[in-house]
Amino acid sequence: MGRLMKGSIVGGLFLWGLASLSGDLIRAVSAQSTGSISGRVMISRDAPQLRKLEITKDKEKCGTERFADDLVVSADRGVKNAVVSLIGVKGSGVKTDKNVVLDQKGCAFTPRVVVAPAGAPVDILNNDGILHNVHTYSTKNTPINKAQPGFKKKMTETFGQPEIIKLTCDAHPWMVGWIVVTDHPYAVPTDGAGSFKLTDVPPGIHKMEVWHETLGKLTKEVTVKTGEDAKVTFELVKN
Ligand SMILES: [Cu+2]
Structure with a gap:
């Protein structure tokens, strides 16, 4: 292998290394310039009794016994399928x-x-x-x-x-x-424990909203700091 070729391979590897390093650096910097919000959505009292649905047809596919899943609550009052989002924020697309x-x-x-x-x-x-x-x-x-x-x-x-x-x-x-x-990209449904996490949130004071199909809406304000995870708990009232 000629010296020139060897040199260009080494140079190429060096440049490639530099490029991947700068990629990592960019990712690290952008992660550092945002924060996150995590927490849970809870219900104010113990979950109501499950309502049985009436399955009237296609029982071989639909089953014969089903319970309504419009309000799914964990043993410690976490609410599934609520959507937590930021309001009035413009995302980066x-x-x-x-x-x-x-x-x-x-x-x-x-x-x-x-x-x-x-x-x-x-x-x-x-x-x-x-x-x-x-x-x-x-x-x-x-x-x-x-x-x-x-x-x-x-x-x-x-x-x-x-x-x-x-x-x-x-x-x-x-x-x-x-x-x-x-x-905007700042919206997420809660999981079975009522937990959620919004990532890559710009620092600042944000208005948050939670929506649930039977429990309604609730808003809160949260302060997000660069590189930190802000904790928020919502408690939705069940009448
Ligand atoms: Cu159907």
Whole structure:
């Protein structure tokens, strides 16, 4: 190998090393210039008794015994499927390249609540192999009312305007879901423990909102500091 070639390989490796180092540095700096918010959404009193749903058809796919999942509460009062978001904040753009997936599984929307960036494709799946009929109730986005026969495994829809959209199935009256369309990346549903985490939040004082389909809304103010995780607990009142 000639000296020149050897030199250029070494030089190339050096430059590559420098480039990856600067990439790491940029990532580290941007992580350091933001903070995060984590916490839980709780209910003010013990969970109410589960309500039994009446399954009237397609029992081989839908099952015979189902309980309502409009209010799912953990043993220590954490509320699942609430959406925590920042309000009045402009993000650095929402990522619309990844499809949001909403399945119809065992005659239930799964997950029941999804967050969808405005303009992002939402794949509505039907793996039950039976007729579902997706029906949305929206005012800012054009409502959808479409039959999805068993053979149609996927329908892709987009929602351009921020809005909380209720979703039902006209074939199975107990099926309810929600698509929360946002124009910023700071929105997330709570998990089974009622926990949430918002990351890459710009430092400053932010107004936060939690929404839950049966417990309503609550707002709070939070101060986010660079490199720190602000803790917030919401307590939604169940009358
Ligand atoms: Cu259905």
